[in-house]
Amino acid sequence: MRTLIIGVGTFAALVWATAPVGAQGKRLADGQPDVQGVWAAVNAGSTSLTNPISGGEDFDRRVTGQDIKRPSRIIDPPDGLLPYQPWAAAKQKQEERDYEHPTKPEDIDTQHRCLLGGVPRFYTIVPAFRILQPANEVVFVWDEFHAYRIIPVDNRPHIAPNVKLWMGDARGHWEGNTLVVDTTNVRGARLSFIGDFYSENAHVTERITFVDANTMNYEATVTDPTVYTRPWTMRIGAKRRPDDEFWESACWEGNVNPDVWLDKK
């Protein structure tokens, strides 16, 4: 009898703890919280990690003549700025100038070239994404760039370190309602239009918490001693969206000749 009561109590506690998250608090057959469906970032924008408003960091200054401090998506360091090493800060500023006045194909941001944005960049973009959970995996499929990310949650090891992928190599596990993802094997990548970047030595740790049935809190910590003086963490909120059909989005690298973007000499 006593065993039975404990059993029921544990079961009830589990149900109570998970009820707000999945659809009807559902767990999938493999034990994962069911977080499937369509989601989109709330504070989205690809311009800058510190100021997501379109037009760049000086947008407000150019339009209104004054700086308006918007909340940075960088939550650590506390000043909301990316902790670049001096050479890397100079590099980012140069990339920002080149982005404004591109003269070479490499001045064009990779997102405009339809190349895979990788992580954490794909969580900063405006288009929605769909979460699917086949057995022992969490899969993100974005509504643009025909891009997807498959995250095994079965404790398998990472692939060989010499393999560099645009999306990196992700391994996840659940801690309650938080999907913790360890991503290695990244290529060096641009993180924003203004030229924020990390190197191929970057290591990304994400904590994706499903706060309730309709709210996802995305946090990514980037550790890259090649470019930064210390690890930094960004946060983005996402909300559930209607479960509409995703139709074809066929952005592809090469669909526009880079000359179209370049400043004429």
Add this chain to the structure above:
Amino acid sequence: MRRVVIAVAFSLVPYAAAAQAIPRTADGKPDLSGIWQVMNTAAWDIQDHAAQKGVPGGPGVVEGNDIPYTPEALAQKKKNYEQRATADPETKCYLPGVPRITYMPYPFQIIQKPTEVTVLYEYVHTVRYIFTNGMPHPKGPIEWWLGDSRGRWEGDTLVVDVVHFNDQTWFDRAGNFHSTALHVVERYTPTDADHITYTVTIEDPNVYTRPWNMSMILYRHKEKNFQLYEYECYGFDFEKIYPYPELGGAR
């Protein structure tokens, strides 16, 4: 008599041990989820073809081998073949169309849900949704690279009706082509846990005198920890200029 019965029973044992039952979803439909790939040379030429440098030879996947082109279309096909090194849309990183994406020499993963079957292909990270939610094709005209896919179950066969194509894709590297009037019907029939018979009916009155069929087998990847990598396609020499060359480990 008795000896015959024993012989028959014995002969069935290895088969039963080797071929596992078709996995099924909660609603009893076959579950096509998993990582699959063809083992054929259709990506190079869907018809019977001998090897050339860089091209594996092999039997084609066209039933009867002949494609019933109209005379004008056949002339265009021959022209495509001669110019294939530069004219093949694959060289431009386009999404390859249906069914070509299925038999590209790359694996793909099927994720099956009751209302949609999502197919994630390694090649140019192509995403395709086969909607099984009972909704009809959207009204055209629409020109999509992969068309609009609507699926339904006929017994253990997933039947997918695909329309709304553009005319910018080929069926292979040998110049076989179609127009925007292309209508594709795919049939995915699992025969056991690890094999799907994949047949395709191609219809396009602008190009062919009658419908014709392709047929091949999809094989499940069973290697331990197998996973999709990625094939990002560059229309330009992107790998030479990106990422920033001055970073350590520059390529």
